[in-house]
Amino acid sequence: MSDELIQPEKKVGIGAYISLIFACVFFSGAFASNHWWGIFDFITLNGTWGKVVQTAVMNDAGTLQTVLGNFRGKGGSGAIDGFCFALTLIPTIMFSIGMVTVCEHYGALDAARKLLTPILRGLLGIPGSACLALIASLQSSDGGAAMTRQLKDEGKLTEKEVTIFATFQQTAGAGIGSFLASDAVLFTLMGPDGKPLLPIALGVGLGIELLGKVVAAWIMRLYLFLSGKKSAS
16 A cells, blocks of 8 residues: 555635644744744743742741742652653643644645645655644644644554654754753853854754754655565565
8 A cells, every 4th residue: 555645635725825824933933932922932822830839948048048840849750750741741732733723724734735745755755734743843842743643643644654754853852942942052151262162053053953853754764665675575
């Protein structure tokens, strides 16, 4: 059976392209901000869990100092801690799937399939309908995984395509979000001579990370190709 899925051609109108543009912007993190335009950003609207007091000590000056932590607390283990961790994933997954379903209703995936299939098929071996999951995975590994599962369940991705796509996603998972949140500070460090400690620019570092994701997908494509060829022979 061919890995290519035959799907009926759908008419793509201007509304579908508008929906696709909105979805790409929404999941890209371009509008991540505490200002009003943050309502157009997935991570901003997804929010964070509140903080609770983890420890409280009185210093020598008589001032009470507190250390805040999340609702999971500290030192958890076993099935109980795993259950609490699962609770932190549910809102992100539900929200991402809900937004994709709304955008899909207005034709975003049909527009993506028509516009991006030649690009993504050549680059990663996946159809253009996976573009929203790809964009979301660069910001949130949980959101990207949930969208990929939805595409597979709807028959828009084959088993082979899911394997390649999962390799792309899990190589430096949530790459852009994690890179800008955690690693960007390294590019601001200066040595004693006043020169940056890292010899490359932030954009170059991010580009190397994204290139690594593509290379990992290519390696998986090669492995699947050789495995299929070996099985056929």
